[in-house]
Amino acid sequence: MEDLKQTTSDPMNAATGASADLQAMLEHLRKCQQSVDDLQKMVPEDNMTIVVFSGEMDKLIAALFLATGAASMGCQVSMYYTFWGLSALRKKTVYRHKNLWHRMLAWMLPTGVSQLKTSKMNFAGIGPKLFNHLMKKQQVPDLKKMLELAGELGVEMTACTTAMQIMGFDRDELIDGLEVGGVATYLQNASKSRVNLFI
Amino acid sequence: MNTIELDCVGLCCPMPLVHIKRAMDEMAPGDCLKVTASDAAFEADIKAWSEKFGHAILSIDVDENITAVVQKAA
Numbered sequence: 001m002e003d004l005k006q007t008t009s010d011p012m013n014a015a016t017g018a019s020a021d022l023q024a025m026l027e028h029l030r031k032c033q034q035s036v037d038d039l040q041k042m043v044p045e046d047n048m049t050i051v052v053f054s055g056e057m058d059k060l061i062a063a064l065f066l067a068t069g070a071a072s073m074g075c076q077v078s079m080y081y082t083f084w085g086l087s088a089l090r091k092k093t094v095y096r097h098k099n100l101w102h103r104m105l106a107w108m109l110p111t112g113v114s115q116l117k118t119s120k121m122n123f124a125g126i127g128p129k130l131f132n133h134l135m136k137k138q139q140v141p142d143l144k145k146m147l148e149l150a151g152e153l154g155v156e157m158t159a160c161t162t163a164m165q166i167m168g169f170d171r172d173e174l175i176d177g178l179e180v181g182g183v184a185t186y187l188q189n190a191s192k193s194r195v196n197l198f199i
Numbered sequence: 200m201n202t203i204e205l206d207c208v209g210l211c212c213p214m215p216l217v218h219i220k221r222a223m224d225e226m227a228p229g230d231c232l233k234v235t236a237s238d239a240a241f242e243a244d245i246k247a248w249s250e251k252f253g254h255a256i257l258s259i260d261v262d263e264n265i266t267a268v269v270q271k272a273a
Contacts, residue, residue: 069213072220073251140211149217 047076047193049186054199055084055109057116057128057143063199064146070195071153078189079150080181082160086167088113088143089159089174102168109167112175113143151177158185200229207236208264215241216248219269223254228273231257235266245269 048070052063067077081089090111095103110116118127132142141149150157158181159174171180179185190196205222207215215236222232234245242259245267249256257268 065213069216072213072216073248074220138211139209139214141214153217153220 044194045076045192046074047078047189048195049078049080049190049193049197051186051196051198052079052081052085052088053083054119055087055116056119057113057131058118058120059199060085060088060113060116060143061146063197064143064150066197067150067155068146068153071150071155075195076154076156077150078156078158078186078193080158080160080186082163083167084109086159086163086169086174087111088116088147089157089178090169091175092173094170094173098168105167106169113147116143147175200231201226202231202233202268205232205234207234207238207241209237212238212240212244216244219245219248223252223269223271226271228271230271232269232271233266234269235264237264241265242267 048067050063050067052060054060063079067079071077087110090109093106093111095106098106116128117125118131121127121130123130135142156179157177158179159169159171161180161182164170164174164180171178203222203226205218207218210218215234215238219232219234222234226232236245238244242261242265245259245265246256248254249269253272255270255272257270258266259268260266
């Protein structure tokens with residue numbers, strides 16, 4: 001009642017009061033909008049990240065099949081190749097300008113997906129041949145084709161720079177169309193993704 | 200409204216999805232895709248796939264193969 005009296009008796013004062021109220025409301029609205037924006041940044045998107053740590057044929061099959069499947073379901077897929085996983089991305093064996101240990105690694109590690117061993121039943125290289133034969137019979141594409149398909153479907157592939165340095169792999173030894181990145185690159189994507197796998 | 204047929208018989212997961220996605224990308228909203236596959240997971244997969252994109256499944260027939268008709272969302 002006190003307020004009402006005041007407003008009726010002093011219209012100028014009432015207008016100032018209303019304007020202040022409006023200002024406060026606008027400020028509140030602005031804060032709400034900011035909170036919504038901040039929250040939206042924290043909501044994971046329909047993305048998927050896969051850390052490919054292993055360098056075995058069967059594990060790469062799993063990783064690439066999930067990646068291509070997810071890409072077909074409209075997910076943005078990022079694959080991070082690190083440590084043994086880097087072997088799958090090698091396109092050539094380079095010994096020049098490398099120290100003894102890096103030459104040894106270049107020689108001992110598989111060069112590309114076609115040279116990967118299986119994690120079980122490798123039988124000195126017979127295992128991968130057997131699985132390739134069985135896959136062909138079932139019209140399942142081999143790893144080389146899956147890698148190409150992943151690229152076609154827009155799967156992003158990143159090679160871990162630290163692992164590259166440890167193993168002595170240069171960028172030009174790895175297949176084309178790769179990004180190089182570190183933990184921050186991975187985490188930036190992973191924190192926005194609903195599905196994060198480590199294979 | 201067009202109906203496009205797609206044969207994925209003999210293909211294993213995830214290849215039917217890859218082919219369906221490609222076919223669907225070329226289609227106009229309202230068009231139907233009649234896809235036949237033999238993969239045992241296909242019935243569940245096509246349902247999940249369609250729901251993900253909001254496409255409507257008009258029919259699913261399961262006999263020797265699985266045939267689904269999916270209408271592209273507007």
